[in-house]
Amino acid sequence: MSVFQTYLQLGFFHIFNLQAYDHLVFLLALCAPYVLGDWRRVVALVTSFTLGHSLTLALATLGVVQFPPAVIEALIPVTILLTCAANLRQAGRAGLSRPPRRRPESVLWAPTNALAAGFGLIHGLGFSNYLRELLGQQSRPVLELLSFNVGVEIGQLLIVGLILLVGFLVLRGLGTPRRDWLLVVSGAAGGIAAVLLLNQLTGA
Incomplete structure (x- = not known):
């Protein structure tokens, strides 16, 4: 197996596994x-999130x-809590059950993209601890960094696809209102993030 394939798999399985539940919970809230x-x-x-974490x-x-x-x-659960807080604020707005109209350019220029990139900067620092252990004393691991990032991105997109699919089944299949879905998911993610943050602050 080539170096690219090796680090591609390492990046993929670093994000696509239950041990990375802090990052999974962030994607769920996002x-x-x-x-x-x-x-x-x-x-x-x-x-946007990937660009941020790839940089750091x-x-x-x-x-x-x-x-x-x-x-x-400690900062990683804070990013989850802030994302959940923004979700809960959105859930309180009227008309959430109907998809909001968006201009085509909003997909690229929405403020939430910049926020996701900013949070990605923090998560990238978390990824780096794991990658440094793998690389050892290598001083210019350009190929390894590239393939690891690609693996993480593929894993993230697969996770996001699963989240959207579950959401579709809950919203369409069970007829759950979007507001209820958003409240339950954000509340659960926020609860997990609060426990993570408390554990970090108390050294548990």
Whole structure:
């Protein structure tokens, strides 16, 4: 197996497994407001998040920037809590049961894309701890960084696809109102994030 394939698989399985539940919960909260028909918008959001974490993943892995791991592990649940708070605020608005009208350019220029990229900067620092352990003393792991990022992105898109599919089944199959779906998913994600943050702050 080539180096590219090896790190591609490592990136994919680093995000696509239950041990990465903090990142999975973030993706769940990020996608909660959207339905299957919003897939272009969701792909734009996830890609923005990927661009953010790819930047800090590269900088941290190469030793350009350094942050205490404990701080990053505490900030990750904060990004989830902020995302859930934004979802709950949206759920309180009237007319959530009807898909909002969007201009075509909103897919690329929505403020939430910038927010997702900003949160990606934090998550990338979390990814870097794992990748540095794999790379050891390599000083210029360009191919490894590229393939690892591609693997993470593929894993994220697959997870997002599953989330949207489950949402479709719940909303269309069971007739659940979008507001209820958003409240339940965001509440659950926020609860998990609160426990993670508490554990980090208390050293549990």
